[in-house]
Amino acid sequence: MIGSIEPPGRTIDFPSQQVKNEQVPRRTMSGLGRRGASIVVRELTLSTPLIRSCHARPFSVFNRPQPKYPGHVPLTFVERGALAVGSAVGSLVDPWRADLIAACGEATATPYFIYRLRDAMLSDPTGRQILRDRPRITSETMPLTYLRSLPENSVGRTYAAWLDREGVSPDTRDNVKYIDDEECAYVMQRYRECHDFYHAVTGLPIFVEGELALKAFEFLNTLIPMTGLSLFASVRLKPAERERMLSIYLPWAVRSGLGSKELINVYWEKILEKDVDELRTELGIERPPDMREIRRMIREQKKREKERLAQATA
Structure with a gap:
C-alpha cells in the first residue's frame, strides 16, 4: 500500500x-x-x-466489445429483444425474407437453446468430430456434378435431385453474426446449412406449406425457438392447406421429430453414398406423404370438376 x-x-x-x-x-x-x-x-x-482506478465502461450502444469472430455483431439485451420481435413480425408478413428468418433464429436461440444444441453435439462422437472439423456446406464442398453421379437412391443423389427440383443452391445461407459464443455460432451455421438436407431426406418442398411442416419437425428435433415461431405463419395458409397441415403433416412432424435422433449430429459429407431409405431408418424419420403429388392430384380433381360442370351447363 x-x-x-x-x-x-x-x-x-x-x-x-x-x-x-x-x-x-x-x-x-x-x-x-x-x-x-x-x-x-x-x-x-x-x-x-x-x-x-479505471473501470471499463459497461457494454452499451456506444461502447461495444470487439467482435469474437469475423462478421460478429455484439448486441445489448435490448437490441437482441428488439431484433427478435422485429424479425419475427417481419418474417410473418413476408415468409420469403430469409434474412429476417435467420436474424430471428439467432436472436431467440440465446442464451439457452443454442447451448443445448451445442451440448448435444459434444455428447455425441460424430457431433464432436463435426465441431473439430467444422465443415461447411457450399457449392464448392458439395459440387453438383459429383452428387449427380452418385447411385440412384443415395443421400447425395437425393440431395442434388431436390436442389434441382426446387431450384435452390447451398450458397444462399446467411452467415451467423448475432450469436456471441464463437463455437455456438458455428453450431447455428451448421444447422442452417444442413436445412436443405432435411428437406431432401423428407422430400418436403420449399413453398410455405412444406416449410411449415419441416419447421414443425425441426422444432421437436432441435428445440430452436425460431422453428416453433414459424408455425404462426400457418395463418397464411389456405383452408385446404391448413386442413392438410393439421391432419397429415403436423402429426407426422410430432412422430418423427420426437422419435428421431439429433439431426445436428449427422455428418452429411461422409454419408453421401449411403442409401437414403437406410438412413431414414437409422435416424428414425418417417417419410411424409408427397406434398407435391397431393397438390397435383387436387389440381387435377378441380380441373375435372370444372370440365364436368361446364359440360353439364352446355
Whole structure:
C-alpha cells in the first residue's frame, strides 16, 4: 500500500519506482508522529505518478466489445429483444425474407437453446468430430456434378435431385453474426446449412406449406425457438392447406421429430453414398406423404370438376 511504514531494510513498492526506507530509521519515524509521518509519505510520493482506478465502461450502444469472430455483431439485451420481435413480425408478413428468418433464429436461440444444441453435439462422437472439423456446406464442398453421379437412391443423389427440383443452391445461407459464443455460432451455421438436407431426406418442398411442416419437425428435433415461431405463419395458409397441415403433416412432424435422433449430429459429407431409405431408418424419420403429388392430384380433381360442370351447363 502506498505510504505504508515498513521495517528497515524492506522495500516499499510503487508503480514506477522502488523507494527504500533504509535512510529513515524506525525510531525516527515513530517519533515524527502522525503529522510528520504524513509529510514524509507525501514527499516520497511526489515523484510517483498518481494512480487512479479505471473501470471499463459497461457494454452499451456506444461502447461495444470487439467482435469474437469475423462478421460478429455484439448486441445489448435490448437490441437482441428488439431484433427478435422485429424479425419475427417481419418474417410473418413476408415468409420469403430469409434474412429476417435467420436474424430471428439467432436472436431467440440465446442464451439457452443454442447451448443445448451445442451440448448435444459434444455428447455425441460424430457431433464432436463435426465441431473439430467444422465443415461447411457450399457449392464448392458439395459440387453438383459429383452428387449427380452418385447411385440412384443415395443421400447425395437425393440431395442434388431436390436442389434441382426446387431450384435452390447451398450458397444462399446467411452467415451467423448475432450469436456471441464463437463455437455456438458455428453450431447455428451448421444447422442452417444442413436445412436443405432435411428437406431432401423428407422430400418436403420449399413453398410455405412444406416449410411449415419441416419447421414443425425441426422444432421437436432441435428445440430452436425460431422453428416453433414459424408455425404462426400457418395463418397464411389456405383452408385446404391448413386442413392438410393439421391432419397429415403436423402429426407426422410430432412422430418423427420426437422419435428421431439429433439431426445436428449427422455428418452429411461422409454419408453421401449411403442409401437414403437406410438412413431414414437409422435416424428414425418417417417419410411424409408427397406434398407435391397431393397438390397435383387436387389440381387435377378441380380441373375435372370444372370440365364436368361446364359440360353439364352446355
